[in-house]
Structure formats: C-alpha cells, structure tokens
Amino acid sequence: MSGTPGAPAAGPVARVRGFLAHLRLNGFTVGPAEAEAAVSLIAAIDPPDAVATRLGLKTMLAGERGEWERFDELFAAYWFARGVKRTGTIRSSAAEREPGPPPIWHRVLPPGAQADAVRSIEPHQPAGDKGDAPETPAPTVASRREALMRADLGRLSSANDIAEAERIAERLARALRYRLSRRRLPARTGDVVDLRRTLRRNLSRGGEPVELLHKNRPERPVNLVLLLDVSGSMRLYSRYLVSFVRGLLGCWLKADAFAFHTRLIHLTDVLREGDRRRAMDRLSLIVEGFGGGTQIATALKTFNDRYAREALNSRSVVVIMSDGYDTDPPEMIAAELRRLKGRARRLIWLNPLLGWRDYAPVARAMAAAMPFIDCFAAAHSLASLAALEGEFARV
Amino acid sequence: MTLDFKPLQQALAGVGYIADDGLAMALCLVVGLRRPLLIEGEAGVGKTEVAKAMAAVLNTRLIRLQCYEGLDANATLYEWNYQRQLLAIRAHERDQLSADAVERQVFSAPYLLRRPLLESISQETSPVLLIDEIDRADEEFEAFLLEILSDFQVTIPELGTIRAQSIPHVVLTSNGTRALSDALRRRCLYSYVDFPDETKELTILRARLPGVDERLAGQIVRFVQLLRREHLEKKPGIAETIDWASALMGLDIRALDADPRVVQASLLCLLKTEADLKSVPPEVSARLIGKVA
Numbered sequence: 001m002s003g004t005p006g007a008p009a010a011g012p013v014a015r016v017r018g019f020l021a022h023l024r025l026n027g028f029t030v031g032p033a034e035a036e037a038a039v040s041l042i043a044a045i046d047p048p049d050a051v052a053t054r055l056g057l058k059t060m061l062a063g064e065r066g067e068w069e070r071f072d073e074l075f076a077a078y079w080f081a082r083g084v085k086r087t088g089t090i091r092s093s094a095a096e097r098e099p100g101p102p103p104i105w106h107r108v109l110p111p112g113a114q115a116d117a118v119r120s121i122e123p124h125q126p127a128g129d130k131g132d133a134p135e136t137p138a139p140t141v142a143s144r145r146e147a148l149m150r151a152d153l154g155r156l157s158s159a160n161d162i163a164e165a166e167r168i169a170e171r172l173a174r175a176l177r178y179r180l181s182r183r184r185l186p187a188r189t190g191d192v193v194d195l196r197r198t199l200r201r202n203l204s205r206g207g208e209p210v211e212l213l214h215k216n217r218p219e220r221p222v223n224l225v226l227l228l229d230v231s232g233s234m235r236l237y238s239r240y241l242v243s244f245v246r247g248l249l250g251c252w253l254k255a256d257a258f259a260f261h262t263r264l265i266h267l268t269d270v271l272r273e274g275d276r277r278r279a280m281d282r283l284s285l286i287v288e289g290f291g292g293g294t295q296i297a298t299a300l301k302t303f304n305d306r307y308a309r310e311a312l313n314s315r316s317v318v319v320i321m322s323d324g325y326d327t328d329p330p331e332m333i334a335a336e337l338r339r340l341k342g343r344a345r346r347l348i349w350l351n352p353l354l355g356w357r358d359y360a361p362v363a364r365a366m367a368a369a370m371p372f373i374d375c376f377a378a379a380h381s382l383a384s385l386a387a388l389e390g391e392f393a394r395v
Numbered sequence: 396m397t398l399d400f401k402p403l404q405q406a407l408a409g410v411g412y413i414a415d416d417g418l419a420m421a422l423c424l425v426v427g428l429r430r431p432l433l434i435e436g437e438a439g440v441g442k443t444e445v446a447k448a449m450a451a452v453l454n455t456r457l458i459r460l461q462c463y464e465g466l467d468a469n470a471t472l473y474e475w476n477y478q479r480q481l482l483a484i485r486a487h488e489r490d491q492l493s494a495d496a497v498e499r500q501v502f503s504a505p506y507l508l509r510r511p512l513l514e515s516i517s518q519e520t521s522p523v524l525l526i527d528e529i530d531r532a533d534e535e536f537e538a539f540l541l542e543i544l545s546d547f548q549v550t551i552p553e554l555g556t557i558r559a560q561s562i563p564h565v566v567l568t569s570n571g572t573r574a575l576s577d578a579l580r581r582r583c584l585y586s587y588v589d590f591p592d593e594t595k596e597l598t599i600l601r602a603r604l605p606g607v608d609e610r611l612a613g614q615i616v617r618f619v620q621l622l623r624r625e626h627l628e629k630k631p632g633i634a635e636t637i638d639w640a641s642a643l644m645g646l647d648i649r650a651l652d653a654d655p656r657v658v659q660a661s662l663l664c665l666l667k668t669e670a671d672l673k674s675v676p677p678e679v680s681a682r683l684i685g686k687v688a
Contacts (some may be wrong), residue, residue, distance in 0.1 A: 029577065037428070043428065044398045052400060055420035063580035065435060065571075068587040186465070204477030256574075310571045 013039055022078045023061060026070065027269070030061055050079075066266070165240045168386045169247025183217070190216030224248060224255040225311050225344070227303065229322030231261040231294035237352040237380065241321050244385060246271045246279065256311045260299030266307070296365060297328035300336035304343075312343040321350045321379060324366030333365045337372040348375045350388075355380025398427050405450065407664065412441070412448035413591075413599045421586040422449060431544055433529075433580065436588035439632015441599075442568040445588075446525035449564065456522040458563070460511040462532035468539050472549055474508045484544035502553040511654045516547050516559035524563040536580055544582060593620050596636060603637050607644060614651045615640050617687035622665065631665040639664040652688040655681060 016039050020030050024224070038057055045052050054075050062068040186194055194215040199268040202209050230238045249255050249271050257267040270282045299364050305309075318340060326333055341347055349369065353359050355378040361367055370376070403426070404419035414422065418434075422445070426431045434442045450457035460471060480501040487497050509517065515524040529537065543549070547559035567583060569575060591599060597616045600607060613637065623630045631639075643651075643662050651658055659677050666672045 027586075029581065041424070041428075044639070052398065052420060053636065055400070055417050056398065056424060058417065059421040059424055059432075059584045059586055062585045062586070062587075065587050068585060112649070204481060206481070310574055 007104075012042075016042065019075075019078050020061075023074060026074055028061060028067055029063060034061055105136040147248045150271040164382055165243040165247060165385065167247070168382060169244045171386075172389055173247070179297050184215040185218050187214055187216035187218065190214030192216070219250075220315055222254075223311075223313055223316040225316055225318045226255065227258065227299070227318065227320045227322075228259045228267070229261070229294060229296065229320075230259045231325075233294065233323050233325045234321075234352070237321075237323075240251055240382070241350075241352075241379065245321075256307075256309070257330065258299075258303060260294075262295045262298065264299040264302040264306075294322070295328050296322060296324070296326040297332035300333065300340060304336055304339045308340065309344050312340075314345055316344040317346045317348065318344045319348045319350060321352075323351055323353050324349075324361065324363045324369065326363070326365035328365070330368035334368040334372070337369055341372045346374045348373055348377065350377055350379035352378070352380040354378035355384055403624050406452045407448050408602070408678055410451040411602045412444060413595060413602060414445070414448075415591075417594065418445070418586055418588060421521065421584055424584055424688065425449075425564050426453070428584075429562050431563075431567060431583045432586060433567045433569065433575075433583035434586050434588055435469075435569045435571055437590065437630060437632060438570055439630075439634045440588045440590055441633050442588060443525065444526055446523050446566040446568075449566065450523040452454065453521075453523065453564070455520055456518060457525060458511050458515045458522050459525045459527060461527045462536070464531055464533065466532045468537050469510075470534070471510050471512045471536075473510055473513045473551060475502070476506050476508050480506050482554070499516050507551070507554070512543055513549055515563040516549065516561075517557060518563070519560055521561040524561050524565045526565065526567045528570060529567045529579075530569040530571060530575060534576065537576055541578055541582060548644070575638055590623060590630065591633065593617060595635065596620070599633055600636060600640055604644070607640055608649060611643065611649060611651070614684075614687045615643065618651060618683055619665065621683045621686060622675070625675065625679070627666070627671045628668050629666075629671060631667075635665045635667075651684045655684065658684065 017035055020035050020038065023030055024243055037060060037306070041056050041060060042048075045056060050134075054072065057075070058068065058071045062071050167387075184190070184192060184194075186197060192215050194213045197213045197215075198209055198211070199207070201211055201213055226248060228238070228241055228245055230242075245257050245267070249257055249268060255268070257271055259265050259267050271279055337347070352359070354376065361370055361376070377388055379388075398420075400416065400419040400423040403423050404414055404416070407414050407419065407422075421432055421434075424430065434445060436442055447457055483501050483506070484497060487500070492500075511524070515522050528538070529540070532540075544565060547562055548556055550556045556573075567579075590596075593616055596619070597612060600612050600616060604612075619631055619636045619639070639661065642661050643658070646657055646661065648654060648657060655677065659680055662675060662680060663672065666675060
C-alpha cells in the first residue's frame with residue numbers, strides 16, 4: 001500500500017489509488033468502483049482545479065457527516081503533505097502479524113501482567129483526583145484492593161475468558177431484546193384480520209373481500225447504546241468490557257457503541273469487524289490517546305449534540321461503563337445526563353469500582369450523576385456482568 | 396464530460412438559491428454522473444429547497460416523494476384505479492365482450508395511477524425526483540428504493556416492464572432521525588449542509604426578501620447566528636430566519652433595539668418549542684440584541 005502521506009506513488013492512477021488507500025486507513029468505505037469513478041471524475045474536471053477536485057471527490061467518497069468533515073484534512077494531507085500526521089500504521093500483510101493481542105494491549109496489559117499485577121496497578125490511581133481525600137483509599141483497603149485486582153487480571157489473561165465475556169453479553173442481550181407492543185398496528189402479515197381496513201379497501205370491489213388486510217402487534221426492539229470509558233483509570237477493565245460490548249453488538253439488532261476518554265469515538269463499525277484481533281487493531285488506531293485523562297461530561301456533550309437524535313428513541317437503554325473519575329466540572333455532567341435522560345428510557349451505569357467492598361460513589365462526578373441513573377451496578381468481573389441479567393430483564 | 400460548478404452555482408443564485416461551492420459541485424455531479432445525491436443536515440438549512448431550485452434551473456418538472464413511516468412500494472410506484480375499472484366493467488356488460496377483452500382493457504395504461512417513482516421514470520426529459528426525509532421511511536422501503544435507483548425500471552405484472560425513458564436527477568434528504576443503511580450511502584453522492592455563516596445567510600436573506608432594510612437584515616442575521624450558539628433543542632434554520640425577518644418587516648420594525656418587547660414576542664418565529672422559548676427570556680434576548688445592535 002502506498003498510502004503514506006508525503007511519499008505518494010508515481011503516476012496519476014497509482015496516486016489516486018494511493019489516496020483511496022489513505023482514506024481506507026482512515027475509516028472510509030471505498031472500493032474499486034469508487035476508484036474508477038474518482039479517476040474519471042478527476043479527468044472530467046477541465047481545466048484541472050484543486051478546489052473543484054476536492055469538492056467533487058468529497059461528494060463522491062464521503063458517506064456520512066463524520067467523513068464529510070474529515071475529508072478536507074485528509075485530502076490536504078495526502079496531496080499536499082500537509083497537516084495531518086498519521087499516528088499508527090497497519091502492517092500490510094497478515095503473515096507479519098505475530099500471534100497474541102495487538103500491540104496496544106501490550107501497553108495496557110503487559111504479557112506478564114499476571115505476575116506483576118501490583119506494579120501495573122499503580123498508574124490506575126486517577127491523576128486528576130489525587131488531591132480529593134474521599135476517594136483516596138486508606139492503606140488497609142489498598143492491600144485488599146490489590147488482591148482483588150490480581151484476581152481480575154488473572155481472569156483476563158486467557159482467551160477463554162474473553163469468549164466468556166462475549167457469551168455473557170449475548171445472554172444479556174437475549175434477556176433484553178424484544179418487547180411486544182400492546183397495540184395492534186396494520187401489518188403485511190398478522191394473526192388478526194383488520195376488519196375495518198379490509199372493508200374500506202374492498203369497497204371498490206363491491207364489498208367483496210378480495211384483499212385481506214391484517215394487523216399485528218409489532219415487535220419493538222429495545223435499542224441499546226453503549227458508552228465505554230477507555231481512559232487511563234479504566235485501563236484494567238477496558239479490555240474485557242470491550243469484549244462485552246462487542247458481544248452485545250454482535251447479537252443486537254439495534255445497538256450503537258461509543259468509546260470516550262477526552263473525546264468521543266464511534267465504535268460500532270469497528271467492533272462489528274468479524275476477526276477479533278483485527279477489530280482490536282483497528283480499535284487501537286482509532287482510540288488514539290487511549291489511557292489518557294477522562295472528560296466524561298465533554299464526551300457526553302458531544303454525544304448529545306451529534307449522535308443522540310439519531311441513536312436514541314423512547315425505547316433506548318443507555319449503558320455507560322465508567323468509573324466516574326472525571327476532570328470536567330460535576331455540574332456539567334449532571335446537565336449532560338439530564339439531557340441524555342430526556343431522550344432515553346433507561347440509564348444504566350456500570351462502574352467497575354462498585355465491585356470493591358466499601359466503595360461509595362463519592363467521586364464528585366459520580367455523586368452528581370447518581371440522581372439520573374436508573375441502575376447502578378458493578379462491572380469489575382465476569383461474574384458481576386453475568387449478575388446483570390436480572391437487571392436487564394426488568395428494563 | 397467536463398465538470399464545472401461555477402455556471403450552475405450562478406444559475407442557482409439566479410433562481411434565489413445560494414449554494415456554497417461544495418453543494419454546487421455535488422449538484423453538478425448529479426447532473427454529470429446521473430447519480431443520486433444524499434443531502435443531510437439540520438432541519439431548516441434548505442435541503443428541500445435545493446431540489447426545487449434544481450428543477451427551476453434545469454427547467455424541468457419536480458416530482459416529490461414525501462416519506463413517512465409505513466410508506467410502501469404501492470404508494471410510491473403505481474396503483475390500479477379500481478373505481479374506474481369497475482365502472483368500465485359495468486359499462487361493458489351489455490357489449491357482450493369476452494372476459495379476456497374486458498380484462499385486457501381494464502388493465503391497460505389509462506387505468507394505471509402513476510405514483511411518484513413510476514411518474515419520474517416515465518418522463519421524456521429528466522425530471523428532478525426529490526425523495527424527502529428518507530430517514531422517516533422504513534428500512535424495507537430503503538431497500539426497495541435502492542433497487543429502483545440502480546435499475547430505473549419497474550415491472551408491472553399486467554403490463555410488463557417499464558424502462559426509464561430518461562433517468563431522473565435524484566435528490567434524497569435526511570434529517571438524521573435514523574441511521575441510513577451503508578448500501579444506500581454507498582450508492583449515493585453525499586453532501587452535508589451546515590447552517591450558513593453570516594455572509595452567506597445575509598446573501599440568502601437579501602435574495603429572498605429583496606425589500607428588507609440593509610441595517611435590519613444585518614442585525615437579524617447576527618442575532619440568529621448568536622442564537623444558534625445558545626443551548627437550544629431545535630436551532631432555528633434559514634427558513635425561520637426568513638420568517639422572522641418578514642414578520643419584523645410586517646410589524647414595521649426598523650431595528651432590533653427599537654422595541655425589545657415586540658421583538659421578544661416575535662421570537663416565536665425562531666423558537667419552535669416551549670423549552671426553547673423559555674430558555675431565551677427577555678434578559679437573554681436583550682443581551683444578544685446588545686451584541687448585534
């Protein structure tokens with residue numbers, strides 16, 4: 001692939017192909033058909049004009065708002081080697097790929113994680129909250145925490161357990177899936193003949209019921225929206241939570257997933273990728289700054305402003321997975337959650353810290369968020385996720 | 396084929412539609428490549444108007460299909476005119492025509508009610524087909540639409556296959572209340588229309604309301620621009636700006652700071668929900684007016 005900005009391949013057609021590869025790396029869905037159309041489009045712009053070309057290609061190759069907004073930057077980066085520097089690379093051949101989790105996970109979870117769990121816990125202390133007395137653990141609690149953490153990490157290390165997380169997610173999904181509506185609505189097929197509409201429709205045939213119209217109780221799929229915190233303080237849990245999210249998406253008709261640390265990133269397409277390792281690879285590219293600080297409220301605001309209208313309806317269940325350590329002011333998270341609650345039916349907050357004994361939601365953001373949460377549950381281990389089933393069934 | 400969007404942009408301006416370069420290029424491609432264009436954007440940024448302006452520029456018919464929940468293929472393609480068929484059968488009862496002959500007659504073109512999609516492919520010159528608010532229709536309809544948009548032919552069992560005489564210029568709009576399928580997105584060209592900036596909105600306002608006072612127009616546009624930055628449920632679109640401007644002209648207001656009480660009352664042209672109206676009390680509007688006056 002010759003999609004490296006700054007070193008484009010020779011020849012106009014090859015360069016266009018390189019540009020499309022560059023777009024693909026950045027998450028665009030473009031194929032050979034688009035390549036052909038793009039080449040003929042560029043040829044058709046006469047006299048050649050950079051602005052017209054950019055606008056034309058943008059119209060042709062972007063498919064949704066996010067792509068539309070990023071296109072100009074990507075265009076300038078490729079053709080004028082300007083601005084954007086790609087931070088990750090995708091190895092071109094699958095053969096080069098070494099077995100095991102993708103590199104991003106090495107950073108989050110070093111291979112020897114199990115052995116030196118204690119050391120890898122240290123960065124877990126959320127930097128922003130160090131000064132706040134309430135959530136700084138007393139030393140006695142800390143030792144117990146370490147033991148618990150070790151147990152958590154031990155579970156994480158095997159591939160079986162990741163599969164287990166996905167299986168649990170699937171079970172939960174089934175518990176939630178469909179609720180039948182009470183009303184009957186006109187439908188193409190149904191168990192009851194809609195007498196009124198049948199009569200009306202067949203009036204033109206002298207009242208002979210030639211065409212039967214039916215009604216049925218429509219299935220109302222519960223609509224699930226998942227917001228996953230991937231910031232530094234969550235890094236121990238992110239991995240299996242990602243598997244959990246992936247499991248929910250896999251068997252869900254209507255589900256959307258987002259990750260956030262200081263920004264909000266739409267994950268659904270990435271996690272729907274069939275191959276788990278490739279999904280994680282792509283995820284690692286997208287979640288740039290993974291393990292940085294957290295701005296929950298800012299992320300929620302982006303969600304409310306940009307995606308909420310499309311993603312949420314009155315049957316939506318929003319699941320936020322976060323420890324609630326936020327660097328934004330707590331009033332802001334309260335305001336954003338209020339907006340979110342106005343659009344969704346239920347708000348579930350899964351907090352890994354809740355699994356610890358003696359945990360109380362005293363982090364300021366968490367305390368501010370509490371009034372808006374319908375269900376506040378633990379998510380520190382697979383067992384705690386499995387225990388959610390009853391909770392989900394009641395939604 | 397050469398593509399140049401400037402002439403089209405000027406022609407659109409001639410019929411009162413101010414399109415930015417991106418949108419003009421998109422429309423130019425619609426005409427040049429004969430591919431459908433999907434336009435997304437907030438309500439009231441002029442998505443539907445695009446199609447109307449296009450039809451005016453190309454001097455062709457505008458055929459509009461308004462989508463709604465439960466819209467099905469019948470309502471968009473064709474239906475048989477049952478009443479007329481029944482009448483014809485009754486009328487032929489005395490003619491001793493054979494049943495076959497009667498059937499052939501009542502299932503012929505004159506008894507066919509053409510709905511927008513069929514109508515749009517049976518025109519001699521390419522019409523503009525506007526499929527409005529596609530996000531309101533069901534997913535099944537979206538799939539059906541994809542088929543029509545790729546083949547441009549319709550099969551009616553009694554009549555046979557009708558092929559398009561001319562391929563229509565298709566414009567789809569979406570307000571983003573539902574995520575559209577990737578298949579539809581891939582088939583279409585894409586354009587996102589944002590709220591216009593101050594200069595563009597002022598140009599639009601002048602084009603639409605030629606009689607508007609220069610100073611007032613500037614104030615109105617700046618006010619609306621500021622208002623969009625407030626936290627509102629529904630941000631006012633261009634249509635609202637134009638409504639409000641004509642309301643203010645009708646109220647004989649020369650400047651926003653002249654009569655704050657009337658201006659406050661007229662805000663209902665811009666703010667369409669109760670919560671939004673409440674979130675802009677007189678103090679807020681006074682602050683905004685202070686900034687623009």
